[in-house]
Amino acid sequence: MARKWNVRLQHAATPMRAVALSCGLLAAAALAVHAPPAHATAGDSATRVEARVTSDTAKTKYPIVLVHGLLGFDNLLGVDYFYDIPGRLAAAGAKVYVAQVSGTNTSEIRGEQLLQELKTIRALEQNPTLKFNLIGHSQGSPTVRYVAAVAPDMVASVTSVGGANGGSKVADLLAKLPEGGIGQTLVVKAVGLLTGLIGFLSGKDPSQLPEVPLNALASLTTAGGAAFDAKFPQGRPAPGSSCDVKSGAAVANGVRYYSWSGVSTSFNLFDPSDTALSTLGSLFFFGEANDGLLAVCTTRLGTHLGDYRQNHLDEVNQAFGNTYGSQFPYYEKKPPELFREQAARLKSAGL
Structure with missing residues (x-):
């Protein structure tokens, strides 16, 4: 069983991320219309994962830091957002940290929170020049891209998993709700309540990690994604590239960039998230390959590592490892693999 050590507090844990997150990812994608600016504050809640080491196949030179997406967390009531993944990486020799940033805020503010956590880890490791391998899911991808762009000396690599790099059409529709209208008000209140509950159950300090749903939505629209790309283009395909262009620059400012994505929502009859995400995919993407929340063309970053029969939750081995890959292992690799x-x-790359 993997053990987790908070930067400040030690606590036992087992690898979740509930189906509520599927609705949350979608709702929060809707949450960011025209929001007032918020201030980033220092986060110090990164969690070190330890497990009985059985091999050194994943023993990277630099620590791996996993960064959650919208409405995310590190661990909720004993269940990991990256379900069963941190422990497996640690068992294979990796030094693994799981970051915790605001569940609903701009990618830049989340990035500043992550930057402070990395500085805290450097201090704990007593290594002021330590670099990190950052892996971000969903909005976690632009979050880690921000850190790599503003502090490349701290980052060895960036890996995007189902990354919200170009925004989402789901967020676009939510952003079109009349500002201040009953529809937007209801969505914001619902997401606010859900965010508060997730934060309480996962131990987030709202004074350290403020939640501003409308800020999140502003970042997750396609216009928000384009604006972010204009400021932080590292690793992204050139603007206007066709979907046939699957890779961007492999290296920028000394940082290696990688990505992979999910392109399916309806192969696993035993996965409850498939129904909701299949419906969203059909409504919003009209035949485009997608994972239920993001068109695969918008997720590309750096070296393209592949597209898999996974929905947006499958990409982090949710719900509870009940993914297409785990049901039909002879077709594809399981997400932890x-x-x-x-x-x-x-x-192998010396990172």
């Missing part, structure tokens, strides 16, 4: 392979790839 993809993370372990990426760690091995980083190790």
